Amino acid sequence: MQVAQALRQHFGPDLQVELANHPPPxxxxxxxxxxxxxxxxxxxxxxxxxxxxxxxxxxxxxxxxxxxxxxxxxxxxxxxxxxxxxxxxxxxxxSTGAFEISYEGVPVWSKLETHSMPTLQHVVNGISQVMRAAAGGADAAAGDAQ
Structure with a gap:
């Protein structure tokens, strides 16, 4: 929950954070x-x-x-x-040891792949990249429509 609070401080209070357990095999x-x-x-x-x-x-x-x-x-x-x-x-x-973070369905961090926990900066950077990519895609789509 500390990560969720820190992310809301960085990206705004409207950021939706959903927690779920990763299913075991x-x-x-x-x-x-x-x-x-x-x-x-x-x-x-x-x-x-x-x-x-x-x-x-x-x-x-x-x-x-x-x-x-x-x-x-x-x-x-x-x-x-x-x-x-x-x-x-x-x-x-x-226990799966999973700590998976995604934003808008795009993976931002996977402990299962990296075998390490992210820092807050890793998460912020990952979400920012996804936001920029989405904004870039929306800008390109708006340019194509004109």
Missing amino acids: PLQAALAQALFVVQLAALAVVGAGQQAAPYLERLGIVLPADYWRALQEKKMGALLGIWFIGNTIRTNLI
Whole structure:
């Protein structure tokens, strides 16, 4: 939002700034969704404790009594660990690292291509170039019409 404010100061308050997330690759998005389901199931199993044992046995998963006892002694730590580790992995799966800027549909900066973040001056220069090119094209079109 700081960039948007700085650009409005430079180009005027009418400059429209739209923020959007760059979509992750479909496979990574699907993996993140699958991980979320596994994460919720793990939270349910830990929360239910040994009462979940018969349901897990139907799936062919048999856990020793010592495991259940240790899990119940450290239930809060296990729940927090599943939540935070799962969320960290999911966030990394859907994070694209994109920071793309375009003006009137014309790309001005792409972090995916340059592998770096732009300075405010890069953005201002890029938008100014697009504005000049558009004005030059409009001037040429007006000259052709005469």
